[in-house]
Amino acid sequence: MPIAIPCATRLTSVSRRCRRACPDCASSISTAITEQLLAKGVARFAIFQEAFRAPAAAVIASDRPFNVHFQRSGQRHVWTRESGPLLSFAERLGIPLPSGCRVGQCESCAVRILQGEVKHLHAAAPDEPDTCLTCQAIPISDLTLDA
Numbered sequence: 694m695p696i697a698i699p700c701a702t703r704l705t706s707v708s709r710r711c712r713r714a715c716p717d718c719a720s721s722i723s724t725a726i727t728e729q730l731l732a733k734g735v736a737r738f739a740i741f742q743e744a745f746r747a748p749a750a751a752v753i754a755s756d757r758p759f760n761v762h763f764q765r766s767g768q769r770h771v772w773t774r775e776s777g778p779l780l781s782f783a784e785r786l787g788i789p790l791p792s793g794c795r796v797g798q799c800e801s802c803a804v805r806i807l808q809g810e811v812k813h814l815h816a817a818a819p820d821e822p823d824t825c826l827t828c829q830a831i832p833i834s835d836l837t838l839d840a
């Protein structure tokens with residue numbers, strides 16, 4: 694599958710699953726590669742990306758607590774700045790959520806937002822506006838999750 698790549702990016706393809714790695718380029722090149730793969734009919738879930746960067750310091754603007762409702766679990770809890778990302782918050786409460794890489798790459802922790810808003814700390818938000826990556830997301834309003 695020929696893909697136009699404007700740098701020394703390594704791209705491998707096995708069947709319909711693609712892995713790309715670019716150790717020295719900005720994310721705009723990764724985005725361009727993703728767009729080309731999607732245009733060639735590769736499913737988004739079959740495109741994997743590895744990002745190598747130091748985590749940025751998370752900026753949490755508010756000290757305000759938020760109510761988080763895990764609707765499927767039937768639990769409501771108060772999230773505070775010290776609670777951290779929703780995945781670790783839920784785990785400390787004994788609420789099982791799916792997870793994988795825990796760095797915002799695999800999207801296996803994606804959960805649908807039923808109400809409210811979140812901020813993703815270190816990773817890009819998913820394309821679907823009603824979805825959050827719980828390993829990266831913190832609430833910025835009262836929140837109801839489909840979890």
Ligand code: FES
Pocket residue numbers: 791792793794795796797798799800801802803826827828829
């Ligand atoms: S666990 Fe992989 S993106 Fe959250």
